[in-house]
Amino acid sequence: MLISVDPTNPQPRQIKRIADGLRQGNVIAYPTDTIYGLGCNIFNSKGVKRLYQLKKRDPRKPFSFICADISDVANYCQVSNFAYRIMKRHLPGPYTFVLDATRQVPGLLVTRQKTVGIRIPDNPVALAIVRELGHPLVTTSVNETGEEPLVDPFEIESFFGRSLDMVVDGGIMLGDPSTVISLIDDKIVVLRQGSAETSWITNA
DSSP: OEEEOOSSSOOHHHHHHHHHHHHTTOOEEEOOSSSOEEEOBTTOHHHHHHHHHHHTOOTTSOOEEEOSSHHHHTTTBOOOHHHHHHHHHHOSSSEEEEEEBOTTSOGGGOOTTSEEEEEOOSOHHHHHHHHHHTSOEEEEESSOTTSOOOOOHHHHHHHHGGGOSEEEEOOOOOOOOOEEEEOGGGOOEEEEOOSSOOGGGGGO
């Protein structure tokens, strides 16, 4: 099901419809500030398991998730003063930051090292969905593991068919995935170079 949402001023009625579906276990495709994401409610295990099946992903490799703002991140991650300063400077933006997880994060989304990746994308639609839902949204690229991400919402709907409950139309997105940076132990380590630049790290 393709759903049209205003990319700059998302209609509350449409956002509520999407969030209501997520509460029931829906798996959706939605725009971020980089590429389209596949996602579900982090507290709906049925949705998370469906997402693993959809991605054909090893369950030992957890997904990251989207928070509404930095104050929300502290509920799910151990945020030191150092990590807070880094995230405050660069979020919202095309970064995924890896931090030690708190007990509020469901086990399916935590690595063996008890860490988790979090995003706050600079995208009004994604943030509106998370705020309406009331807690984070799983995020992973719109593709099967190992394949190139899909960029066109019509293509996404055609490829996944009924496996997806909703495709939120944000237009064609030709960006690169987010840059993944670990802030564990107050050390900055680039785990994946993506769309966000990292030249600032030498001065951090």
